[in-house]
Each structure stands twice: as C-alpha cells, then as structure tokens.
Amino acid sequence: MPLTDEDAAALAxxxxxxLSPDQxxxxxxxxxxxxPDAASPSVDIHxxxxxxxxLYFRATLRARVDLSWSSRLTLCAGICELVKDAQGKYTRIRLKLSEPLLQFRPRSDTVNTLLHEAIHAYFFVTSSWRHSRDDDDTSGHGAGFQMLASAINAHGGFDVAVFHTFHDEVDSYRTHVWxxxxxxxxxxxxxxxxxxxxxxxxxxxxxxxxxHQRDCGGAFAKIAEPDLTKKQVDALSAQERAGRQKNKIDRWIKVAPSSIGPSQGETFSNPDGRGSSAKRERSDEESIPAAQQKKTLLACPICDVPVTEESVNDHLDAVHGTG
Structure with missing residues (x-):
C-alpha cells in the first residue's frame, strides 16, 4: 500500500x-x-x-521525473503532474518551470520553485495519485508537504513556500482582456x-x-489583446493588413451635417412620362442643388479644426502661417 504524504515526509x-557520504x-x-559570489546569476536546473x-529525496526522483523549462507556462512558476507511460499507466512525472516568469527574477526564486515542485514529485513517487487528493488539502499542500518543506528550509536555508505565484509577472502575460x-x-x-x-x-x-449568469447576466466584450507576431502579420492577406492600419485617411475626414433634409413621400413627375403621380423617397442628389449638397470636411492636421476641402490651404495660410 502506498505511503501517506506524512509517512513519506517522515522518511525523508x-x-x-x-547524512550519507553521497548526501x-x-x-x-x-x-x-x-x-552568492558565483559569477553566473543563473543555475543549471537539471x-x-x-x-x-x-540530498533530500532519497534518490527516488531521477528515474521517473522529466524536468524541463516551459515557454508557455505563464499562470504559475512551476507545475508537477503525473503522466502516462508507454503502457498507458501513470508512472511518469512531468516537472516544468516557467521560463517567462522566472527568467528575470532572482536565482533564489528558481531554486525555491524547483524544490517546491520536487517535493510534489517525491510524493507522487511515494504516494501516487493520492498525493493530489489528500483529505485535508486537495491542492497537495497538506500536512505532509508542509512538514517536508519546513525541514528542507531549516536544513538548507531555503524559502520553499506553499504558493509561488508571482502576481505582477503573471498579470503581465494576461494580455487578452474582456x-x-x-x-x-x-x-x-x-x-x-x-x-x-x-x-x-x-x-x-x-x-x-x-x-455570473444568475447574479449579473451581463455580456463580455473583448477590450484588449496582444499585438500580432511578425509571423502572424506575414500570414495576413493584403485586405486584412489594410484593415489593421492605424493611419487610414478616413480618420481625418468628417462629413458635414446637411442643413436641408429630404421630405418623405414627396410627389414628383417621372421624366419619362410614365407614372407621373408615382411616389418615392427622393435622394439627396435629386433634391438638393449642387451648391447645397454636403461638403466634405477635413480635420486641420495642426489644430484639428474642421475645414472644407476647398478651404484647407487658405486656413493653413491664415491661421498657421504656412505656405
């Protein structure tokens, strides 16, 4: 029968x-x-x-644990999990450290995170899947974990904690926002x-x-997302790229409101003589003389005042002294 976490912690x-000679x-x-005086601030985790x-785990880990850096792990500094072997049995253990979260933090954070996950790995070896489902703490940080972490901290001067989430770093990678x-x-x-x-x-x-649906009932809309990578931009079509441009000319153009509104249901004579009493909504082009049609306004590139396309040069000369 597998050991409990407390029993396994007591053995370690x-x-x-x-200490043995190897220890x-x-x-x-x-x-x-x-x-602390070592030249390199990094450490070879393997x-x-x-x-x-x-030293701490009775040489039980290296045969079953696969250790690696992860570039995609951004919600916590490390993770340890049971995985299936080639026969489909949960005998392998995968231990990953977050490269994005740890690469710019002090070396001690990497060391303490490695020890934290190694303790989980030790309990997976000795207690199997029961480690993640212990009675007092379903996260695997129950009495056994705390006993062994405290002993390792006291022995080596480490600072292994129950949690090792670095909130600022984690938040910086949460770039999709609703x-x-x-x-x-x-x-x-x-x-x-x-x-x-x-x-x-x-x-x-x-x-x-x-x-959330019961208490609030609101709908989520996306308000922020990360910029596309160069590879993603290169994969866009020409039309998709044009739609992402931030300096499109229509940002500088405004349409002046018309002072003459069309009247609905006006009767007019059909020029070809057929159906002289027919009714339809007249279009602006049909009802407004050319001199009274809407004029296109431009925002002055200096003061942002709306001016007509015909008078923009006069405005620049008179107000800003350009020319």
Missing part, C-alpha cells in the same frame, strides 16, 4: 539526521552552485535537481474584467459562469 526527514557530497556541490534528489457590460463591472475585486494569457473568451467552460 529522518535521512537528514545523519554530504551533494550538499557541498549545492553550496558551490548557489554561492544538475541542481539531481543533487537535491540525492469587460462585462452588466452590474458586476462596478463590483470589486475584478470590476467585470477577465484577463487571460490565451485567447479564450469567458463562457460555459468556466466554473464561475453559471453564477
């Missing part, structure tokens, strides 16, 4: 009471790697993981905003959706 902690070698190597395995038009936009803490790192609109797949 007892192994720290009297002492690993401890010395870790100290050299993490020397080498460090192997040393941590020897805003609700319902009452919840006036309520803290979210004020109707949903921010995500991927382009997935709020909907029924969200656990909170049904409650």
């Amino acid at each position: 902690m007892r192994a720290l009471d009297a 002492r070698v690993a401890r010395s190597a870790i100290a050299r790697m993490l020397d 080498e460090l993981f192997a040393l941590f395995d020897t 805003l609700c038009d319902g009452p919840c936009r006036a309520s803290p803490p979210y004020f109707g905003l949903v921010k995500r790192s991927m382009n997935r609109a709020p909907g029924r797949s969200d656990s909170w959706w049904s409650q």
Whole structure:
C-alpha cells in the first residue's frame, strides 16, 4: 500500500539526521552552485535537481521525473503532474518551470520553485495519485508537504513556500482582456474584467459562469489583446493588413451635417412620362442643388479644426502661417 504524504515526509526527514557520504557530497556541490559570489546569476536546473534528489529525496526522483523549462507556462512558476507511460499507466512525472516568469527574477526564486515542485514529485513517487487528493488539502499542500518543506528550509536555508505565484509577472502575460457590460463591472475585486494569457473568451467552460449568469447576466466584450507576431502579420492577406492600419485617411475626414433634409413621400413627375403621380423617397442628389449638397470636411492636421476641402490651404495660410 502506498505511503501517506506524512509517512513519506517522515522518511525523508529522518535521512537528514545523519547524512550519507553521497548526501554530504551533494550538499557541498549545492553550496558551490548557489554561492552568492558565483559569477553566473543563473543555475543549471537539471544538475541542481539531481543533487537535491540525492540530498533530500532519497534518490527516488531521477528515474521517473522529466524536468524541463516551459515557454508557455505563464499562470504559475512551476507545475508537477503525473503522466502516462508507454503502457498507458501513470508512472511518469512531468516537472516544468516557467521560463517567462522566472527568467528575470532572482536565482533564489528558481531554486525555491524547483524544490517546491520536487517535493510534489517525491510524493507522487511515494504516494501516487493520492498525493493530489489528500483529505485535508486537495491542492497537495497538506500536512505532509508542509512538514517536508519546513525541514528542507531549516536544513538548507531555503524559502520553499506553499504558493509561488508571482502576481505582477503573471498579470503581465494576461494580455487578452474582456469587460462585462452588466452590474458586476462596478463590483470589486475584478470590476467585470477577465484577463487571460490565451485567447479564450469567458463562457460555459468556466466554473464561475453559471453564477455570473444568475447574479449579473451581463455580456463580455473583448477590450484588449496582444499585438500580432511578425509571423502572424506575414500570414495576413493584403485586405486584412489594410484593415489593421492605424493611419487610414478616413480618420481625418468628417462629413458635414446637411442643413436641408429630404421630405418623405414627396410627389414628383417621372421624366419619362410614365407614372407621373408615382411616389418615392427622393435622394439627396435629386433634391438638393449642387451648391447645397454636403461638403466634405477635413480635420486641420495642426489644430484639428474642421475645414472644407476647398478651404484647407487658405486656413493653413491664415491661421498657421504656412505656405
């Protein structure tokens, strides 16, 4: 029968009471790697993981854990999960560290995150799937996790915490933003905003959706998204590119309101003599003399005052002294 997290933690902690020769070698190597005066601010996570395995986890991890950096993990600093092997059994463990969140943070954050996820991996090895479903904490951070994390912190001077989400960094990658038009936009803490790192609109797949529909009932509209990558821009058609231009000429053109409105249902004579009493709504071109038709206005490029196309040069000369 698999061990409980508490039992597995106790075994690992007892192994720290009297270090074996291999553990002492690993401890010395870790100290050299993490020397504050070391020239490199980065760390080889694979080498460090192997040393941590020897020192703290009874050398149980390296045969079953696949460790890697992830460029797509942006919601938390690290993740550890059970995955299927070639026979379809959950015997492999995948441990990933977030490259976007950790690459510009102090080296200690990478080290503490690696240890945090290694503790999860150790419990997956010893407790199997029961680790993520323990009775007192379904997130896997129950009594066993806290016991072993505290022992490792005390032994090596680390700072392994239950949570390692870096809020500012995480938020900077949540560039797809939706805003609700319902009452919840006036309520803290979210004020109707949903921010995500991927382009997935709020909907029924969200656990909170049904409650939102009951309590608010508003609709979400997207208000922000990241710029397209160069590869995405290159894949656009010419028409799609034109639609994304921000300096289109119609932003500078305004249409003057007409002072003469058409009257509805006016009777007129058909020039060809057929149906002289026929009725239809007259068009502006038919009803307004050429001198009274709408004139196109331009916004002055200097003061933004609307002027007609014919008088823009006179306006520039008279008001701004150009010419």
